[in-house]
Every structure is written in C-alpha cells, then in structure tokens.
Amino acid sequence: MGIIKDNKQYNPNTVNLVFSLIVSLIFTLIVVLSTSHITTKLIDQSRKEFDEYCEDMSSGYAQSVTLKIESYFSVLDTYIKTGYANNHSDKEIQQYINKIKHINHPDFMNVSFVNTEGIGFRQNMTLSDVTDREYFHKIVDEKFDYFVSSPIRSHMNDEPVIILASAVKKEDGSLRGFYSASIKLTTLNKAVESFLFDKDEWIFILGEHGKFICHPDPDMILKTYSPEIHDSNLLSSREITKIGKGHYKTISTRGTPVTIFLQKVPPTNWTLGLSVPDTFFYAFKQKENRYRFLIVILGIATMLILTFLEFYVISLLHRHQHIETIYDSLTTLWTRKHFEIEAAKLLKHNPNNKFMFLECDIRQFRYTYQNYGEDASDAMIFYFSRRLNKLAMKYNAIIGRGFADHFYILLKIPSVRKAMAIFKHELTELNLKTKDYEIPFMSKYGISFLMPENSDRADTIQQLIGQASFAKTTIQENLLTQYAIYNSKLLNRIREEKFIESHMEDALKNGEFYVMYQPKISLADEKIVGAEALVRWQSPKLGKLMPDTFIPLFERNGFITKLDFYVYEQVFKFLENQIHNNQPIVPISVNMSRNHSKPEKFMHDFLEIFKRYSIPSNLIQVEIIERSVMDDKTLKEITEKLHKEGFTVAMDDFGSGESSLNMLTKIPIDVLKFDRSFLTASTKENGEMDKQSAEFIQILIEMSKVLNKSTIFEGVETAVQRDFLRSINCDEAQGYFYSKPLTAEDFVEFIKVHR
Secondary structure (H helix, E strand, O other), X not given: OOOOOOOOOOOHHHHHHHHHHHHHHHHHHHHHHXXXXXXXXXXXXXXXXXXXXXXXXXXXXXXXXXXXXHHHHHHHHHHHHOOHHHOOOHHHHHHHHHHOHHHOOOOEEEXXXXXXXXXXXXXXXXXXXXXXXXXXXXHHOOOOOEEEOOOEEOOOOOOEEEEEEEEEEOOOOOEEEEEEEEEEHHHHHHHHHHHOOOOOOEEEEXXXXXXXXXXXXXXXXXXXXXXXXOOOOOOOHHHHHHHOOEEEEEEOOOOOEEEEEEEEEOOOOEEEEEEEEHHHHHHHHHHHHHHHHHHHHHHHXXXXXXXXXXXHHHXXXXXXXXXXXXXXXXXXXXXXXXXXXHHHHHHHHOOOOEEEEEEEEEOOHHHHHHHHHHHHHHHHHHHHHHHHHHHHHHOOOXXXXXXXXXXXXXXXXXXXXXXXXXXXXXXXXXXXXXXXXXXXXXXXXXXXXEOOOOOOOOOHHHHHHHHHHHHHHOOOOOOOOOEEEOOOOXXXXXXXXXXXXXXXXXXXXXXXXXXXXXXXXXXXXXXXXXXXXXXXXXXXXXXXXXXXXXXXXXXXXXXXXXHHHHHHHHHHHHHHHHHHOOOOOOOEEEEOOOOOOOHHHHHHHXXXXXXXXXXXXXXXXXXXXXXXXXXXXXXXXXXXXXXXXXXXXXXXXXXXXXOOHHHHOOOOOOEEEEOXXXXXXXXXXXXXXXXXXXXXXXXHHHHHHHOOOEEEEOOOOOHHHXXXXXXXXXXXXXXXXXXXXXXXXXXXXXXHHHO
16 A cells, blocks of 8 residues: 655745744844944953053052152152252251241141161151161161151151151261152051042052052951952952052952052152952943843844845944944044054144144043932033034044043144134133033033144154043143143142142131232333232242242132232231321222132121221222133123222233223222223334334223223333323323332332322
8 A cells, every 4th residue: 555645835924924934033142143243342441441540540649649758758858959968967857847847738737857877867856876777777777768658657756657858968978878758558548538539439559568558447457358258369458559550459458349459659669559349340230131121022123124125234233343343332433442543643644733632521520420310420521522522523533431530532633723722712602602512511622732743653642641641630620720831840830739739728827828919100201100019938848939939820729819818908908007106107008819709708708808997998909800701791790889989990910801891981990091902012122113003002991981990000010001001181190111019118108108
C-alpha cells in the first residue's frame, strides 16, 4: 500500500508576515545591540570628561596649597632680609624676633632661630634642642636652602605640626643658621578647607611616609590608612604617596568606595588627593539603564514596522551613530574630543596666525541644578550654547562643549588688543540676554592667547585649555569680575594679592593707611577753595603702596567699604582739630567707592561716624563715581539723602563711564568733576591744546552751566591747560600744576599761603 503525502498550500501573506517578523526581529536585535554600544560609548565619554574635570580641580587645589606654602616662606624671608642674624648673637636674635612677632603670618604657632648646633631660640623666649629633627639635618647637613617637614609632634606642646625652615647665609656663603616656623595641622586644615569651591568636596594631604597632614576627620591626622578589605587593587596611604599622580579606585577612611585624583604639592614632598564617592558615578549608570530601557521599547515598536522600512531605519541608525560620536547630544555642538581634534588641525595649518582661546561656564550652575532640576538645567545649557554658537559663527570661530556647563571657543585674531575690545563688547551684549532669561544667570571666562612665535604646537590646544582653566579659577565667585587672562605674570600677581589680602585687616587696625590732601584751586582768583582726600598705605613689609596697587583688589573683595569709612573718620578728625586750634580750613571731598549699593546702610554708617565730630556738614563733599555699579535710581536716592543732611555731592571721573549729561537731569549733583583723560587726550606733544578737542570740552562746560553744575577738571599739569580752562569759564582745577597730594601738615601750610 502506497503512502500519499498532502501538498499543503501556504498563504503568501502569511509567509510574508512571518518573513517580515523574522527580518524585523533580526533588525531590532541589531538596533538594540548597536544603540546599546553607542550609549555605552557616550557614557564612557562623559565619565572620561568628568575625570578630566576632577583632575583639573585637584591640580587647582594643589596649586592653592603651593601658594599658601609660598606665602609662609615669604614671611620667613622677611626675617632673613633684615640681615639681623648676621650681625647679632643668638640671644639677641631671639629678642628681636620676639619684638617683631607682629609680622608673623596668622597661621604661625611659633617662630624660632636655630643655630648650626641645633639650639632653637623660640620667639616665646624658650629654648629647644632640634638636632633630632629631620629639617635640621636637611638645612645643616644636606645644605638645603629651605625645607618643609613631614607632620611631627611639637617639642613645645606635643601638638601635630609641620615645620618650615629657611636657611640664613653669611656674606661668605657659609651657614649662620635658619629660621623656622611651626604651623598646627589644625590651622593648615582650616586653610585648606577655605580653598574648597564646594563644601561637599573632600580633599586630603599626605606626607611622604603616608601620614595624613590634612583630612576632614581630625582623628586621622598623623595616622596612616589601609583598607580593611584585602585587595591588591585598593591603595593604602603609603602606596598613594609612592604613586603621587593620577586617579585610582580605593576604599575611603569612611569605608566607602571612592575614586581619588592625586597631585604632588611642590615645593613639598606631599601628595594631595581629591576624593569622589563612587555613588556620584551611579548617576551615569542610571542614565545608561534608562537608555537601555528605552531601547527595548524602541525594539518592540520596530518589530511592527513593515519590511520595506527596514533598510531605511538601518541607514538612519548609522547616521545617528556618526552624529553622536562627533556632536554633543544636548547642544549639537562638537564634543570636547572632536573639538580638540579640529582645534589641533586649525593650529597646525595656521602657524603664522594669532589665536584666542576661551573656556567659559555658568556661575553657580550647581545651584541651578539643585534648585530647578535636570530639565531646567539642560534648557539653560542649551540656551547658553545657542548664544555662544551664534557668536562663534559671527567671528568664524570653532566651538565645543565639555563636561556639564563648560564650553570651549578658539578663533583667529588680528591682535590681542582688538580681540579684547570685541570680547568686552560682545560680553556686555550677552549679559543683557542672559539677564533676561527665565532663570537669570551670569557666565565667567578664562582666556589664553597663542602667538606665532610658539613654533611647537604639538600639544598646544591642551596647553591653552589648561591655561584658560587656571585663569578662570582665579575669578572664583567675585561678581565684579567675569573673566581672567592667563599670562606669565599671573601667578606672581596672585601671590602679591593674596599677601596683601592676608595683611589688610591688620594694616587697618595698625593705622598703616593714611590720608593725603590735593588742593582744589579757583580759576577765577587762584585761591584754594577745597581739597580731595586721597588714601595711601605705608606698609612695614611692602613699603609705600600707591592706590592702584590695592584699591582694585579691595573693590573686588569688598574691603574697600571698610577703608572708605576709615578715610572718612580721618578727615573728620583733621577738620575738627583745625577748628579747635583756630587753624584755616577749606571743604574736603571724600570718595564713595562703587561698592556702596544700599543707600540706607551707607547713610546710617556715614552719619554715625560724622556725628561723633563737631564739624559743619558744608565742609564735606562726597564724590560719587560715574561708572559705579549703582543704577540711576540708587545714585539719585543717595544724592538726595546727602543733600538732606547738608552735604554737597560731586560726580567724580565724569566722562570716563557710560552715562551722559542727560543722566544729570535726573540726579541732582552739585559738581561735575571731569576725568583727567580729557586733558591728556586733548594736549599735543608740544603742550598746545588740540583745537577740535578744546571745542568739545568748551561745549561740555557750557552744557554744565546750563544745568547749573559747578565744574572742576582733574589732571591740570601745565599753564597752557590752566589758561584754556580759565578761558572757557571752568570753575576749579586740581592737579600737579598747583600741587601734588600733601600730608596734613604740608596741606595746612599750603592753605595759609593760598587763602
């Protein structure tokens, strides 16, 4: 019997559907795997950029500690430069350093002079034997010029300290001994904590033997640490000091997994570490998991797509992959990696061009993220990127995005001067835009330049980024400064300013600031009609300092307001003393710095001092600054309050700011004080006045008269300038033609002669 097989007929639509599902399933699998691979690469790239950011941060902290150590040595150098040790006995040196202990750095616990036999003559008039100390042998036996010790316990009180030693040489070059200063580790810890941009950050410092010098936990000071988990990949504190630089995974002293970013701290043998908990990186993992989940959903949806769309979707996938590896997914700008590649090409192909590099970010962006959330933060970054990209296109620049809110811009420039002028103009315009954003914000910038003479451009873009990044760290959160420019003198300027800042409070207490008076002369009869009070600083450490050395710094850090009120009181004392002794007097004008932005507080503090002294208010004139940060409304309010109390008000440096004579119709000031730049720009090399400039100045004087304002010109230095101002009916003049700024005693004599 034969077997007959059935010949089944399969429905073509069913066959096509099955085939489509199989193809779609394969295609979906390819999509999931490919996109998962891309996502992993993007997450890895973000992690790499974050690691680079942390390395930059740890490098910045290490530089801050170095600057702190150098400021300590600068005080010891002050002792050495006196030359006292070479001409006096050990006991006399001890008495001397005790006598001048007021010059000590506030962080010093004690200062000693140590002779070559190892006897330390302490500033507190006690003795100690330091022959068992490492720093003694480094200076005396190994001939070090200076040395910073590892952490030790003090002979004096058994407290953990570090010792700084600086050698004292005789004229013949032989060793006389050395000065040493002890600093409590608790004091150093507080200084290091002050460097932190964010109090949630955690840094530590290790000595060469792996003992903690600085640590958030005071109990860890002078101790070493090894993770309790026995794993060869986890580092102990001793192993960390041997490595010195890089980033590694380990277990923290709190028992949590962390990544530490290490830097050496010159001129010491210390190692600084920035500790970042691994929990921070879980955010990257969570984002990756969200992406994977979305990919699975996308895969299921893709299985429903018809067969004829499969190859089209594949082509889109490849295109997407290409875009994501070159462009930032949020802003569509280049990623930092691709930006560096393109920047290197641009520099290589243009060896004879000048370049300007900018690194910028958003002030207090972390605050925005914490208070408004991820969506609002991303929207802010996108808005900022659009504004920056528009400017980049305008000037044929290239632009990229780094980690979080960091952006990089590189462009060719004709000259540094012209580039900075354009930058300042565009920054002003950009500030108006960001101020009007739904969450107002400000940006800050680090700037570096590359000149054609830099022939080796192999690693130039990384150098430019590092230089600009360092310059930006000097701004910190100073709202008066939006940018900083890197140059070879920047570190020296930072050291000088930090030294000034560390001494300004003591200088005010010790009366190192004093007032000089520059006469104001009536052009009608050549008699004195007033004077301006000008501040000077006679520092026992820095010598005589002119205002341009410290006033800009004090305006940035806010100390200028204290100095203002100090000057006011000195002027009030001077006038009261003149009245009491029946001596001749004239009105004195005092400067109100741009930092006074609250009229009620200024008037309260100003009047509180003024009312301590028996002088009439018409002897005081307050000079406000045209280019102040105050708006017209605030200026008007302060002027009216001063008028109410009987004081006159002058607009100082008029013409050097951004306002106009139209502004004067709103602010009822009494006197227009024209900036010296008018006369400087209008005077030819032969001393004659430029005709066109002279006509312009005459128009300004005439308009001032129409507004019933008295007029005075600063910077009058020649008879030609004096005669010109007299001919156009200017009221008063001030400048070296009549007198330089005078001490109080010389000023009194000047009044007697020129009344």
